[in-house]
C-alpha cells in the first residue's frame with residue numbers, strides 16, 4: 298500500500314479513530330497483545346485479540362476527509378469488511394454535555410472529500426451497524442444526522458447555525474468521507490462520536506478536559522467494539 302505499510306495481518310473488522318493517540322489507548326483498552334502494524338504517515342494502526350477471542354484492528358484515519366478516505370480505501374484493499382469510526386465532535390444542539398455519545402444515522406456532506414466521491418447532500422450509515430450501536434449504547438446515545446466539515450476553525454458561524462437549524466446533532470470532520478468510501482466499495486460502515494466540545498450563546502467553545510477525553514475514548518471503543526460483535530470484558 299502507498300500509505301499503510303502493514304507488518305501484520307489485519308482483522309476484517311476495524312475501529313477508526315481520527316487521533317493516533319486514541320488508536321493506541323483503544324488498543325491497550327480493548328486488545329490482548331496488540332501489535333502496531335502501521336506507523337507510516339503517523340497513522341498508527343494496531344491489531345490484537347479482542348474479548349471474544351477474535352482479531353480486531355484499530356486504525357487511525359488522521360484528521361479530515363482526504364486522509365480518512367485514503368485510509369479506508371487501503372484498509373478495504375487489505376481485506377477489511379466492516380468499519381466503525383470512533384471520533385469526537387462538537388455539539389450543535391443544546392443539552393449536550395462533554396462525553397455524551399452520538400450515533401450518526403447519516404452525515405451531511407459539507408466536506409470536499411465526500412462530495413468529490415459523488416456524495417449527494419447526505420451519506421447514510423449502514424442500518425445494521427446503526428442498530429447494533431443503538432443496542433450497545435443503550436439509552437445513553439443521541440441518534441441522528443451529523444455534519445461533516447473541512448474546517449475545525451470555521452470563520453463563518455452561519456454554516457454551523459444552518460446545520461443546527463436543519464437538525465444536525467453535531468459537527469466533525471471524517472464521517473461523510475468514511476461512509477462514502479465504504480458505500481462505494483460495498484462494505485458496511487457507521488459512526489459513533491463523543492462530544493468533546495460544546496458552544497455557548499456567542500459560539501464560545503468549551504473543550505472537554507484530558508481525563509474526560511480519555512474516558513470518552515474508552516467508552517467509544519467499548520460501545521463500537523460491542524456493535525462489531527465483540528463482547529465487552
Ligand SMILES: O=P(O)(O)O[C@H]1O[C@H](CO)[C@@H](O)[C@H]1O
Nearest residue numbers: 314315316360384385469470
Ligand atoms: O477525534 P477525532 O476522531 O480526530 O475527530 C475529530 O477531532 C478532530 C478535530 O479536533 C477531527 O478529526 C474531528 O473529526
Ligand SMILES: O=c1cc[nH]c(=O)[nH]1
Nearest residue numbers: 385386387469470494
Ligand atoms: O468542534 C469540534 C469538535 C470535534 N471535532 C470537530 O470537528 N469539531
